[in-house]
Amino acid sequence: MLRRFFLHFHIAEIKMRVALCFGLFFLAVVSAFPQKEGGSYTNEAIRQAQNSRLIPKDAQIQKVVEGIEIGAYESIPGNQRVNLFEILGDQVPPEVVNNLQQQVDQVGRP
Numbered sequence: 001m002l003r004r005f006f007l008h009f010h011i012a013e014i015k016m017r018v019a020l021c022f023g024l025f026f027l028a029v030v031s032a033f034p035q036k037e038g039g040s041y042t043n044e045a046i047r048q049a050q051n052s053r054l055i056p057k058d059a060q061i062q063k064v065v066e067g068i069e070i071g072a073y074e075s076i077p078g079n080q081r082v083n084l085f086e087i088l089g090d091q092v093p094p095e096v097v098n099n100l101q102q103q104v105d106q107v108g109r110p
């Protein structure tokens with residue numbers, strides 16, 4: 001009886017070690033694949049910006065820098081003006097904010 005218990009315990013220990021080895025192997029395989037970085041989305045972002053007229057269609061992109069993260073605003077009433085200068089502050093060049101502000105101001109207008 002005691003021998004059967006130890007045999008059962010030993011088999012359970014072996015199963016646990018095999019499962020742990022498979023888990024570690026899986027993690028090693030998954031981490032070996034490169035992660036998709038933001039740079040891979042650059043061309044799509046440029047195309048969308050050109051289609052929405054944020055940048056001219058014939059603009060030459062000289063340098064792409066990592067994007068900034070800004071706070072999200074939700075449920076803004078339709079009659080409230082969104083001031084992008086307050087939101088974006090000094091993180092975005094003023095000419096870009098001005099261009100965006102003009103487009104935001106046109107949203108909802110006929």
